[in-house]
């Protein structure tokens with residue numbers, strides 16, 4: 001990946017108003033080639049709206065948006081073939097089978113094949129990647145919610161996209177399907193150098209998948225960093241748990257090293273089952289969003305930017 005390459009997505013002062021309601025007031029971010037970026041935010045924050053604008057499915061109220069070098073509002077068919085989309089709900093074709101559907105949709109991408117990116121992905125390969133090979137010839141009408149979702153993912157990547165949008169891709173997945181899906185995302189990012197923008201409400205998923213996390217709240221991006229840095233920046237206290245004399249203790253502290261040193265050198269019964277847990281992305285996210293909802297958003301954002 002060249003650091004000189006133009007961003008795949010560039011968003012400046014994006015605004016969106018529905019009726020008299022401002023949902024996006026000034027959204028700004030950019031995404032570099034090959035990055036996996038997760039857009040987080042509470043219900044109604046405007047994540048789907050943002051993604052739909054980037055996909056070219058929704059007209060924005062104002063602002064500048066460039067995706068793969070074009071304005072999605074005026075993007076060409078060739079541009080669309082370079083992007084893949086997994087929507088929150090796909091109107092599928094219940095009487096079709098995954099094989100017939102993917103063959104059909106894949107055919108649309110064939111004219112856009114390049115030497116670097118043969119298109120479409122062969123149906124058998126795709127069915128295997130999303131774990132539907134055993135159900136390839138079964139009617140889609142008989143599928144469970146999770147199996148349909150896998151098919152949605154297959155539809156999103158059949159054209160071997162350079163940029164993939166995933167809107168809550170694992171909603172309704174069981175833990176095993178979720179893990180398999182994470183492998184699919186890593187594979188797309190590592191082997192195909194696909195740039196990925198996803199939304200999720202699963203903070204653990206964001207932490208596992210994303211190179212970078214964007215938090216959307218109050219109409220703008222209030223945090224933009226790696227999951228690890230966001231957790232550090234939240235400057236939340238570290239939780240120390242231990243057992244002494246058969247009794248379990250919990251203590252929160254800003255300086256775990258000093259606390260643990262003192263704990264272990266205190267006279268008395270020996271300390272056992274010592275655990276030190278630093279703030280996770282989930283802790284940081286909830287802290288930021290709660291402060292935001294309590295009307296302390298500027299303070300919360302400043303705290304994120306200033307600490308560490």
Ligand SMILES: Nc1ncnc2c1ncn2[C@@H]1O[C@H](COP(=O)(O)OP(=O)(O)OP(=O)(O)O)[C@@H](O)[C@H]1O
Nearest residue numbers: 018019023041042043044045046047048049050201
């Ligand atoms: N077509 C529309 N017309 C009017 N209001 C809309 C429309 N689409 C979305 N909204 C409103 O805009 C706000 C943002 O919605 P959006 O679906 O983008 O949020 P989200 O962050 O994706 O939420 P969730 O996490 O619940 O999926 C919500 O208040 C929603 O009700």
